[in-house]
Amino acid sequence: MDPLTYFLDGPRAVGAFALAMHMNAPWAIRVDDNAALTVVAVTRGHARVDDVLLTAGDVALIRGPDAYIVTDEAASAPSIEIGPGQSCTTLDGRDLRDELRHGIRRWGNAAEGETSLLVGTYERPDEAGGLVARALPRLTIVPHNRSDGTLIGLLERELATDDPAAQVVVDRLLDVLVISTIRSWVEDPSRAGEATWLTCSDPLVARALESLHAEPAAPWTVESLARHVNTSRASLAARFRTSVGEPPMAYLTRWRLTIAGDLLHSPGTTVSEVARSVGYNNAYAFSTAFKRQVGTTPSEFRLRRPALSTAS
Structure with missing residues (x-):
């Protein structure tokens, strides 16, 4: 995919x-x-x-x-x-x-x-x-x-x-x-702009992205991801940064915490459950990483969900 x-x-x-x-x-x-x-x-x-x-x-x-x-x-x-x-x-x-x-x-x-x-x-x-x-x-x-x-x-x-x-x-x-x-x-072939995962055209990096997206909670490292797509660690790191604009593990962290943000708005989920579902066995480590990226703790993020607007 x-x-x-x-x-x-x-x-x-x-x-x-x-x-x-x-x-x-x-x-x-x-x-x-x-x-x-x-x-x-x-x-x-x-x-x-x-x-x-x-x-x-x-x-x-x-x-x-x-x-x-x-x-x-x-x-x-x-x-x-x-x-x-x-x-x-x-x-x-x-x-x-x-x-x-x-x-x-x-x-x-x-x-x-x-x-x-x-x-x-x-x-x-x-x-x-x-x-x-x-x-x-x-x-x-x-x-x-x-x-x-x-x-x-x-x-x-x-x-x-x-x-x-x-x-x-x-x-x-x-x-x-x-x-x-x-x-x-x-x-659009005339499009200009910075590299992002949306615009990735490198098939090797695309396979790496597919793996990260499919199993965000897996204990990935650059080494294990490189083995998974049959390349060297150095080659994957260089090609990933060129195609996506950031290192593989930095991207994985953002992907995990983005999924976590969606899950925190799901009724009935606890912060610990969300943490485990995106690869964090320690709720404190998850909360620290989430606050670093989002600016609030997971509990604060959940409480700050804005009310829905209507066109009326």
Whole structure:
């Protein structure tokens, strides 16, 4: 199984914040919602994401949690701010939610604007595919000639539907659109960027990644992994760093702790059980490693799980 195939285990949108945005110039929005991943598809007109111009059919993936700016073609100064929980205010704090709402999933300064965008947000890293989202550049652009117009059209249609079941369909369409967009980005021969496991093309390293992904709790070392893929320790270490951008054991640690983050949000699991399932026999060592990577202890991480947003 190639490394990209593991992306099919994420994302998993659950009650995702998703809407169709209709804007007439001038307009500009500062987004500081701390979301893990946001997808923006332009269906009409032009928009800029952090000064990168998008045209109809282009799709952008924005990796959080850092703030970014979405503006009209002229790059107007922001007058609207989106905050955590998808709060919507003027820069001085006046609530704009009712003023800019045009339906359950329609929003903007015009009912039918010269520019239309589809926006979907994954608030938590576990929803966005964890390590996958972190392997992306901060801004991933797939142009209209490589994006999936059929998926974009289906999502646009569902966002215009008031049917109570539409949210489930929107969640799944968002997942497929993100997967399709990343696949197009990875397969684009003109793509430039740092090496990550998503873009690995070395077959030996791909086999090593497959082994780490399949058995993350196994007691891997560089030596044992090299034997497993029939190469020398030095060769594996060098080729892995070149293809993935970090050493094998550093990658394994991040992979284990990413899985652990997802498991900590599973009902009924204890920290000790999560630790063992990702290869840590000592809960204290697991907690120390988790805090070093995530910034909080496993127990704190579990308690800080944010509430789900809705588009209403």
